Amino acid sequence: MTASTASLSPSVxxxxxxxxxxxxxxxxxxxxxxxxxxxxRAHEALAWLRDEPTQRFDYLTDLTAVEYRDVERALxxxxxLRSIERKADLRVKIxxxxxxxxxxxxVVDLWKGADWLEREVxxxxxxxxxxxxxxxxxxxxxxxxxxxxxxxDFPLRGHFSRAEQTRQALSANPEAQYSLEELSIAExxxxxxxxxxxxxxxxxxxxxx
Amino acid sequence: MGLTVxxxxxxxxxxxxxxxxxxxxxxxxxxxxARKNSLWPMPFGTACCAIEFMASAASRFDLSRFGMxxxxxxxxxxxxLICAGRLPFKLAPVIRRIWDQMPQPxxxxxxxxxASSGGIFDTYTMVQGIDTIIPVDVYVPGCPPRxxxxxxxxxxxxxxxxxxxxxxxDLRQEHLVGEHGLFLPANRIDEISEPFGNSVHQTRSA
Numbered sequence: 184m185t186a187s188t189a190s191l192s193p194s195v196x197x198x199x200x201x202x203x204x205x206x207x208x209x210x211x212x213x214x215x216x217x218x219x220x221x222x223x224r225a226h227e228a229l230a231w232l233r234d235e236p237t238q239r240f241d242y243l244t245d246l247t248a249v250e251y252r253d254v255e256r257a258l259x260x261x262x263x264l265r266s267i268e269r270k271a272d273l274r275v276k277i278x279x280x281x282x283x284x285x286x287x288x289x290v291v292d293l294w295k296g297a298d299w300l301e302r303e304v305x306x307x308x309x310x311x312x313x314x315x316x317x318x319x320x321x322x323x324x325x326x327x328x329x330x331x332x333x334x335x336d337f338p339l340r341g342h343f344s345r346a347e348q349t350r351q352a353l354s355a356n357p358e359a360q361y362s363l364e365e366l367s368i369a370e371x372x373x374x375x376x377x378x379x380x381x382x383x384x385x386x387x388x389x390x391x392x
Numbered sequence: 393m394g395l396t397v398x399x400x401x402x403x404x405x406x407x408x409x410x411x412x413x414x415x416x417x418x419x420x421x422x423x424x425x426a427r428k429n430s431l432w433p434m435p436f437g438t439a440c441c442a443i444e445f446m447a448s449a450a451s452r453f454d455l456s457r458f459g460m461x462x463x464x465x466x467x468x469x470x471x472x473l474i475c476a477g478r479l480p481f482k483l484a485p486v487i488r489r490i491w492d493q494m495p496q497p498x499x500x501x502x503x504x505x506x507a508s509s510g511g512i513f514d515t516y517t518m519v520q521g522i523d524t525i526i527p528v529d530v531y532v533p534g535c536p537p538r539x540x541x542x543x544x545x546x547x548x549x550x551x552x553x554x555x556x557x558x559x560x561x562d563l564r565q566e567h568l569v570g571e572h573g574l575f576l577p578a579n580r581i582d583e584i585s586e587p588f589g590n591s592v593h594q595t596r597s598a
Contacts, residue, residue: 323482357486
């Protein structure tokens with residue numbers, strides 16, 4: 184008990200003082216502090232953790248999600264924060280009720296690196312990020328219709344038959360996977376010759392299902 | 393590879409699949425000898441098998457001894473497609489396009505367990521054997537196969553080429569993706585992709 188209290192991050196007390204009931208619970212696991220924040224005030228709390236001079240969590244190490252085998256347990260969105268200056272870590276979790284639509288606020292406005300991480304969580308778990316600039320699938324192709332593969336109700340081999348999966352794969356256009364944003368020349372787009380711009384424009388993305 | 397069979401047979405020569413004659417057998421011998429000793433591989437390396445493939449191509453094992461001197465990184469100058477590694481569904485249209493871009497005569501080697509059968513990856517992302525996407529001539533088992541294994545596969549392919557004959561009308565036939573969007577019948581693909589080994593204990597819903 185003493186050991187776990189000793190390794191508890193001081194950020195928890197500061198968060199509780201600032202956000203009160205929005206900090207639902209906290210725990211220490213293997214020396215790492217985990218804080219659960221309610222979905223409504225999560226973005227506010229994460230912004231505070233980044234900007235508050237005593238916290239300065241300026242680096243988002245990872246953003247992911249967990250779904251547990253136990254169906255009653257909530258799906259969690261996990262933020263692993265790091266303060267490079269203070270050499271401190273903090274894990275923040277948001278619990279999402281699986282019976283309701285899975286929506287959280289995007290943190291791309293706080294940490295730019297969250298962009299692809301949030302797309303991956305959307306792709307694999309179907310969590311939607313409110314305010315994300317370009318929420319599309321990132322690992323599976325845009326027209327993938329079988330669902331979100333890392334959900335527990337997703338069968339290992341997918342929903343469709345192998346022949347149907349093969350048919351859909353063979354009918355895909357590999358060039359349609361890329362968006363302008365992903366091309367390194369995106370910054371120089373306006374300076375490109377007109378015909379090249381036209382060619383780039385035609386390789387457009389599909390719709391997000 | 394300048395000598396092509398169709399150009400070398402004089403107009404009016406009767407070629408029958410039942411009775412290959414003196415001209416065709418001598419021609420077959422010559423073309424097959426040339427072809428089997430100058431196979432230019434198109435390496436399609438997607439995983440750890442590609443590392444073994446690189447070892448096979450490097451000095452210790454030296455694929456050049458089999459006439460595979462030149463790696464052909466353009467499918468248009470390639471004779472044999474070597475799929476070294478697992479093939480996800482996302483890459484299926486890519487390998488299919490590369491195969492379609494290769495000119496005849498062409499062959500395919502499926503290198504390793506994953507390319508041949510999906511291997512341990514009996515999952516939602518993985519093609520269960522590239523033979524559901526393109527026709528395959530030689531399967532090389534192993535995870536990954538050692539360079540000796542790949543070289544054995546190549547010698548088997550050379551043996552197969554030795555046995556080819558102009559008298560076979562289906563030999564150089566293209567197997568294109570049909571109107572139903574597949575290159576094999578759908579039930580055939582489902583049959584090939586059936587789980588085997590340990591994964592039969594895993595239900596589709598698990």
